[in-house]
Amino acid sequence: MTGARQLLAVLAACTVSVFAIALAQEAPAPADAEAAQVQDAQVQEQVAETETATGPEAEDAPAAKADNDYVDLRRARPITGNVAAGQAKAEVCAACHGPQGISIAPAFPNLAGQHADFLYWQLVEFKRSPDSPMSPLVADLSDEDMRDLAVYYAGLAPTPAPADPDAEAEPADPALLQRGEQLYLTGDPAKGIPPCQGCHGVDARGHADARRADSSGHTPYAAWPALRGQQAMYLQTKLGEYRDGAMDDSTTDFIMTGIGHRLDDDSIQALAAWLSSLPPAH
Ligand code: HEC
Ligand code: HEC
Numbered sequence: 001m002t003g004a005r006q007l008l009a010v011l012a013a014c015t016v017s018v019f020a021i022a023l024a025q026e027a028p029a030p031a032d033a034e035a036a037q038v039q040d041a042q043v044q045e046q047v048a049e050t051e052t053a054t055g056p057e058a059e060d061a062p063a064a065k066a067d068n069d070y071v072d073l074r075r076a077r078p079i080t081g082n083v084a085a086g087q088a089k090a091e092v093c094a095a096c097h098g099p100q101g102i103s104i105a106p107a108f109p110n111l112a113g114q115h116a117d118f119l120y121w122q123l124v125e126f127k128r129s130p131d132s133p134m135s136p137l138v139a140d141l142s143d144e145d146m147r148d149l150a151v152y153y154a155g156l157a158p159t160p161a162p163a164d165p166d167a168e169a170e171p172a173d174p175a176l177l178q179r180g181e182q183l184y185l186t187g188d189p190a191k192g193i194p195p196c197q198g199c200h201g202v203d204a205r206g207h208a209d210a211r212r213a214d215s216s217g218h219t220p221y222a223a224w225p226a227l228r229g230q231q232a233m234y235l236q237t238k239l240g241e242y243r244d245g246a247m248d249d250s251t252t253d254f255i256m257t258g259i260g261h262r263l264d265d266d267s268i269q270a271l272a273a274w275l276s277s278l279p280p281a282h
Pocket of ligand 1: 089090092093094095096097107108109110111114119120122123132133134137138149225
């Protein structure tokens with residue numbers, strides 16, 4: 001566990017103790033994703049660099065994670081769910097992620113307007129791996145619950161976070177923001193950092209082809225997250241986890257881990273500062 005993860009775990013434990021989990025259902029999540037080629041050349045390159053991505057295929061990912069076992073999202077199908085049901089199930093989530101999917105503290109990610117497929121597969125991964133503060137919160141959710149919650153949060157308007165009264169009112173350093181923007185748009189060849197926009201979109205709303213299905217009805221980029229307007233502290237923690245190799249439960253984890261390895265503390269800080277400064281947008 002990294003220090004940041006421990007902090008998250010403590011924060012989560014404190015908040016959870018106040019809220020009972022009202023959602024108790026059956027059944028583990030079937031990961032109905034089969035193995036196949038990813039079309040995008042840039043991605044193929046990234047995946048090829050990731051030795052772990054050549055492991056066994058996981059057509060029906062088991063509910064609990066075993067060694068060398070991961071969810072293969074390269075041929076995932078678009079998820080569907082019931083927004084109204086999701087809203088009803090989201091009461092317990094508001095404690096940390098806010099009543100409208102804008103989180104109440106910078107350590108918790110905003111969920112409003114995020115791609116439904118990304119939200120769903122994150123929940124599946126939390127259920128498979130016991131080491132996230134989210135893991136106990138999803139333990140009793142059914143596959144249907146997770147789909148409903150994902151489509152509900154995806155449909156909420158991503159509004160700017162309310163000003164934190166405890167936050168220091170210092171404006172972000174313009175040079176830091178500029179460095180973040182530059183890294184996002186053009187990468188840093190000297191450090192081997194690829195441009196983030198190739199995968200997260202020029203406007204950081206997710207992959208340009210997120211909603212495009214291939215001829216077999218698969219949406220290989222649907223679970224690639226939007227980043228704009230996300231909480232800076234959360235982005236920093238997450239990028240540190242990819243860098244440290246803590247994320248290893250899906251083909252998408254492997255892709256982002258390949259990038260994370262190239263990032264140093266300064267790059268992470270600049271990227272998180274710039275991305276969080278962007279006004280959220282659908
Ligand atoms: C106690 C606080 C807390 C509660 C309650 C909570 N979460 Fe979370 N959530 C977190 C934290 C902390 C993370 C970051 C976890 C990590 O990175 O391992 C997170 C991450 C997530 C993510 C991943 C988002 C991303 O951008 O990667 C999703 C999706 C999510 N939560 C959904 C939910 C849903 C749905 C509920 C209600 C069933 C819920 N959360 C309840 C604290 C909470
Ligand atoms: C080759 C494609 C690719 C590139 C390039 C890329 N990413 Fe990612 N990124 C992904 C994928 C796929 C995921 C989903 C990973 C997962 O499932 O956990 C992801 C996840 C993330 C997340 C987690 C978001 C969340 O809400 O949990 C962050 C933050 C992130 N990327 C930032 C960056 C930054 C910053 C860069 C540029 C330095 C970058 N990415 C470059 C593909 C890419």
